[in-house]
Amino acid sequence: MCKLLDKKLFFFLVVAVIFYKSPYIFLNGRFVAEEGEFWFKNSYEKGALFGIFQIFYQSGYFNLWANIASVLATYVPLEYAPLVTVYCALFIKLYLIFFILNNNSSLLITKKYKYLASLIILFSPFMVEEIWLNTLTSQAYLTIFSILYLFKLDENKEFLKYLNLVFLFIAAMSSVTTIILFPFFLYNFIKKNKLIPFLIIFLSGFLQTSIYIYARYTDLYSAEYLRYHYSYEKIINFIYNIFLKSFLGKDLTQSLFLDWGLHNNKLLILFLIFIIFFFFLFFFLKKIKKDRILAILILIFIIQSVLAFIGSKMFQVQGRYAVVPCFVLLMLVLRFYQTEKGLIKNFYLFLIISSILTGIYHYKYRPVYPEFLNCINCPNWKNEVKKWRLDKDYKLKIWHYPMRTMNLN
Numbered sequence: 001m002c003k004l005l006d007k008k009l010f011f012f013l014v015v016a017v018i019f020y021k022s023p024y025i026f027l028n029g030r031f032v033a034e035e036g037e038f039w040f041k042n043s044y045e046k047g048a049l050f051g052i053f054q055i056f057y058q059s060g061y062f063n064l065w066a067n068i069a070s071v072l073a074t075y076v077p078l079e080y081a082p083l084v085t086v087y088c089a090l091f092i093k094l095y096l097i098f099f100i101l102n103n104n105s106s107l108l109i110t111k112k113y114k115y116l117a118s119l120i121i122l123f124s125p126f127m128v129e130e131i132w133l134n135t136l137t138s139q140a141y142l143t144i145f146s147i148l149y150l151f152k153l154d155e156n157k158e159f160l161k162y163l164n165l166v167f168l169f170i171a172a173m174s175s176v177t178t179i180i181l182f183p184f185f186l187y188n189f190i191k192k193n194k195l196i197p198f199l200i201i202f203l204s205g206f207l208q209t210s211i212y213i214y215a216r217y218t219d220l221y222s223a224e225y226l227r228y229h230y231s232y233e234k235i236i237n238f239i240y241n242i243f244l245k246s247f248l249g250k251d252l253t254q255s256l257f258l259d260w261g262l263h264n265n266k267l268l269i270l271f272l273i274f275i276i277f278f279f280f281l282f283f284f285l286k287k288i289k290k291d292r293i294l295a296i297l298i299l300i301f302i303i304q305s306v307l308a309f310i311g312s313k314m315f316q317v318q319g320r321y322a323v324v325p326c327f328v329l330l331m332l333v334l335r336f337y338q339t340e341k342g343l344i345k346n347f348y349l350f351l352i353i354s355s356i357l358t359g360i361y362h363y364k365y366r367p368v369y370p371e372f373l374n375c376i377n378c379p380n381w382k383n384e385v386k387k388w389r390l391d392k393d394y395k396l397k398i399w400h401y402p403m404r405t406m407n408l409n
Helices: 007-021 023-028 034-046 048-053 064-073 078-102 111-123 135-149 158-172 182-192 195-216 232-259 266-290 292-311 320-339 342-363 381-390
Strands: none
Touching (some): 007 078, 034 048, 034 064, 034 078, 048 064, 078 158, 078 381, 111 342, 182 292, 266 292, 320 342
16 A cells, blocks of 8 residues: 555645644634744844844743744734744644655655654654644654654755755754754764764754753743652653553543552552563663664663653653654654564554554544644634734733733834
């Protein structure tokens, strides 16, 4: 079937499925929280030059893609500005799929694996509504692009080479989760002489680190009190969202934890962690030594998981924080599916299909957070603009109202 399905047709189907998920947003647009009340507001009031270099110090890093989208949104009538940021977020998502389908890869070696990876990105349960069509959280897709870039083979077409480098630069200048891939880009530079990708990550990392240090030690970084929590509950939440929800979806995972009482059985959870660790140690150690791709994926999973665990807010490793570790975990399963034989190979395929099918179940009609997809007591942006034009002190309502509004001067 994969041989019969043309890449262009597959890409068209992906676009159609994405539009089907939330047509209201594509037709009406939206600003989500800081996307409107900080990024667009600054670009609209202070101009494009300020907008392209603005920094939201509370996050502690530079987000180039959010800056670009907010500036582009100022070049259309105000009534249509939210549509620009929505389609900018869509552009990143679609380019990621385009990249997968049109670049040779040592990980996604055939069309079948490229289609599976695309379906994982499109449907799997970890692709939560929180990151849907939001330029601020496009960094999750940009980081996935950066991870897959590590396994990219030389391009057949010159323009793809430079286009991918541009996107790698945008990714590095928009997220910390791309910057921490530095050791792997260094490895590719040493082993494969890939200098330009290494320089992009190195220089961007230097800038992002400088911004973080400056923000933290000048009291501009106000999110610290929400982060850096360590507890048993956070470990359980990590297992819940990364290892179980990725394959079983929300409903089945909740049944395991709540109906079966696993969340209260600390000894059983610790025993399962112990068993998984030693199973991994003895069963996969030989494979890791022989399989460079598998070893890189495992190291990336560990690094991204540690960052998600440390950087996530309060006592939960969920939502946008869990996206990248979950994706890497699915790529690990995909790699095992490529290299194993017999029943164990079918088991890995079952895990992949389970992840995709449970994601499809929640994709449209059973979302965890439907307010991120559909207009549920949401403001009509054009009506908001009409009210603002009559009264410049009026606070424009944005998603999610009534928690979020935006002043424009």
